[in-house]
Amino acid sequence: MNANMLPLFVVIPLLASALAIMIRGPIPQRILMIGSPVLTSLGGLWLLFEHRDTPVLADNVGAFPAGVSIPLISDTFTALMIFVTSATVAIALWFLTQTGEDRFRFIPALSLMLIAGVNGALLTGDLFNLFVFVEVMLLPSYALIAITGTWRRLGIGRLFVVVNLTTSTILLVGVGFVYASAGTVNLAELAGAAQESPSVSLAISVVLLSLAIKAGVVPVHGWLPRAYPATSAGIMALFSAVHTKVALYAIYRIYSVTFEGAAPWSTVLVVVVAATILIGAYSTFGEHIMRRALAWQMVSGVGHILIGLALFTQFSIAAGIFYMVHHIITMGSLILTSGAIEQTYGSGRYERLAGLARRDPWVSAVYALSLFSLVGFPPSAGFFAKIGLVQASASAGAWQAWTFITVIIVAAIGSLIASQKLWSGVFWGPQMENYRPDSPRAGRGRRVPLPKDVKVSARLAAPGATLMLAQLAIFIFAGAVLPVMLRAATALTDVQPYVEAVLG
Amino acid sequence: MISVLPITIGVLVAGGVYLMLQRGMVRIIFGLALLSHSANLMLLTIGVTAWRGEPLVDRMDVATAADPLPQAFVLTAIVITLAVTVLMLALAVIGHNDDTKRMPSTGEFHDR
Numbered sequence: 028m029n030a031n032m033l034p035l036f037v038v039i040p041l042l043a044s045a046l047a048i049m050i051r052g053p054i055p056q057r058i059l060m061i062g063s064p065v066l067t068s069l070g071g072l073w074l075l076f077e078h079r080d081t082p083v084l085a086d087n088v089g090a091f092p093a094g095v096s097i098p099l100i101s102d103t104f105t106a107l108m109i110f111v112t113s114a115t116v117a118i119a120l121w122f123l124t125q126t127g128e129d130r131f132r133f134i135p136a137l138s139l140m141l142i143a144g145v146n147g148a149l150l151t152g153d154l155f156n157l158f159v160f161v162e163v164m165l166l167p168s169y170a171l172i173a174i175t176g177t178w179r180r181l182g183i184g185r186l187f188v189v190v191n192l193t194t195s196t197i198l199l200v201g202v203g204f205v206y207a208s209a210g211t212v213n214l215a216e217l218a219g220a221a222q223e224s225p226s227v228s229l230a231i232s233v234v235l236l237s238l239a240i241k242a243g244v245v246p247v248h249g250w251l252p253r254a255y256p257a258t259s260a261g262i263m264a265l266f267s268a269v270h271t272k273v274a275l276y277a278i279y280r281i282y283s284v285t286f287e288g289a290a291p292w293s294t295v296l297v298v299v300v301a302a303t304i305l306i307g308a309y310s311t312f313g314e315h316i317m318r319r320a321l322a323w324q325m326v327s328g329v330g331h332i333l334i335g336l337a338l339f340t341q342f343s344i345a346a347g348i349f350y351m352v353h354h355i356i357t358m359g360s361l362i363l364t365s366g367a368i369e370q371t372y373g374s375g376r377y378e379r380l381a382g383l384a385r386r387d388p389w390v391s392a393v394y395a396l397s398l399f400s401l402v403g404f405p406p407s408a409g410f411f412a413k414i415g416l417v418q419a420s421a422s423a424g425a426w427q428a429w430t431f432i433t434v435i436i437v438a439a440i441g442s443l444i445a446s447q448k449l450w451s452g453v454f455w456g457p458q459m460e461n462y463r464p465d466s467p468r469a470g471r472g473r474r475v476p477l478p479k480d481v482k483v484s485a486r487l488a489a490p491g492a493t494l495m496l497a498q499l500a501i502f503i504f505a506g507a508v509l510p511v512m513l514r515a516a517t518a519l520t521d522v523q524p525y526v527e528a529v530l531g
Numbered sequence: 532m533i534s535v536l537p538i539t540i541g542v543l544v545a546g547g548v549y550l551m552l553q554r555g556m557v558r559i560i561f562g563l564a565l566l567s568h569s570a571n572l573m574l575l576t577i578g579v580t581a582w583r584g585e586p587l588v589d590r591m592d593v594a595t596a597a598d599p600l601p602q603a604f605v606l607t608a609i610v611i612t613l614a615v616t617v618l619m620l621a622l623a624v625i626g627h628n629d630d631t632k633r634m635p636s637t638g639e640f641h642d643r
Binding site for chain 2: 155159168169181184188189192193195196199200203206207292
C-alpha cells in the first residue's frame, strides 16, 4: 500500500457518512454503515501485511514539507488497532441493525463519522491533530449516547458531554503547553524531548492526564461506569471498542515516543495502574445489572492494559497490546450478548432474570466462554493475555514484579467471584415468570407473563457469538498472533524508524 | 502588559470552576464556556508574549510577526467549543429539570 492512501481511512467513512444522510433507504444505509468499517478493517489488515517489510508508512498530508505538514503515520501498532477496532465496530453496528436502532434518523451517519474520527486519531502524528480527531470522534458520540434513548439517557448524555468537554479542554491546554515548551506539536520531532527537558515532561504529563480521564484510569474513572451502561447495548459496545481504546493507544504512543523509555515518574504509573485493576475488579460486586458490572470490568481492563506501559519492556508492551486486543473483543462479545438478553426479556437486572441456562443454552454457552476470557480461564484469549502480563511482570524489577503479579491474581479472583454472582443471578435458578417485551413506542412494554416460546433469537445473539468465536480463534492461534504484537511493541520501544519515516 | 493575559486566565479559570460546581445545567455550561475561553487565551499567550504584527506573508517581517500556529489552534478550538455548547444548551432544555427527582411521564418504562 502506498503511504498516500493513508488519508483514505478517514475520507471513506466521512464520505459514506455524508451519503448516509442523503440516501434514506434502509438497505443502502445499512450497506454504507457496515460496509465502511469492514473496508477500513480490511485496509488495516492489508497494512499489517505491508508492515512486515516496511515497518513505518508516513504521509505528509497536502505535500507540505516534513516538519511543517500534519503527518499521517502507520506502523504495526496502528494497523493492528485499525483492524481490530473497525472489525468490532462493524459487528456492533450489525447488532444495531438487528435491534432496529439503526432506523433512528442519523444513526448510520453519526456512527460513520465516529469511525472517521477513530481512524484519524489512530493515524495522526501530530498532537493538535490528535485533539481535533478526538473531537471528531466525540461529537457524534454526544448524539449517539442519547439518540436511541429514553428520558434517562438524556441525563447521562449531559454527564458524558460535560466530562468529555472538560477533558478536551485539559487536553487542549496540555497541547498548548507542549508547543510552548518544545516549540512543536509534531510527535516525531518530540521524540525523546520529555526525557531531556522537565518542562516538556510536565507538558506531556498534562496531555497524558487528560487522556487518562478519557481512558477511565482510576482516580478519574468515575464517569465511565455511570455513562456507558445507561445507553443501549449496541451503542455501549460501539463506545467500549473505540473511546477508551483510542485514549489508551494515544497514551501508549505519546508516552513511548516522547520519553523514549520509562518516564522519571513511572512509579506513579505503577500505583495508579494497580489501583485501577483492583478497584475495577472489586467494584463489580456492587452491581446488580449486567452491563453495569461489565462497565466496572472495563475499568479493570484499562488497568491491565497499562501494565505494559508501567513496566516498559518490549515483552510487557507486547503483552499489554495483546490484552488490549483481547479486551476489545471480549468486552464486545459480553456487552452484545447482554444486550440480546435485555432486548428479549426487557431487563438486565440479576433479580429480574433467571434460569437462562436452560431456556437459552447456546446464548449461555457464548456468555460463559466470554466470561472465561474476562477472568482468564482457558480456552480463551484472556488466558494468554493474563499469562503474558504475569510473565512480563516476572521479568521486570523486583518490587514491580511482586506488585503486579499479586494485583493481577487478586483482581482475577475478584472478577471470578463477581462473574459467578452474575452467572447464578441470570443463568441459574428457576424459570422466569414474566418479562417486558420490546415496544417500539415506549422502549419497553408492560410486564406480562412470559410465554414458553420467547427465547433470545439467533439473529440477536449472532454478533456477540461472532466476537466470542474471534477470541477463541486468538486462543487457538496465539502462536501466530504473538509475533504481530511483538512487532507492534518494537515500534514503540525503538522509535527511530518512526522518526526517520516522518522527518525523512 | 505582559501580566494582563495570565491574570485574565486565572480569573476565567476560577469563575469557570466555580460555576461548574453548581447544580444547574445552564450554570455548568457557562462554567465550561469560561474554562474553554481561558484555554484559548492560554494558547494565545504561547505565541504572543507581547503585541505583535499580523502573520501575513509578504506584508510583515518574520521577526516582528506573531506565531500563526497558536492562532490556528485557537480558531479550531473555538469552533469545537461553540458546537458543543449549542448541543449542551439543547440538552439543558430537553433533559431533566435540574431539581426533578422523579421521571416525567413520557410513556416510557425505566426498568433496565
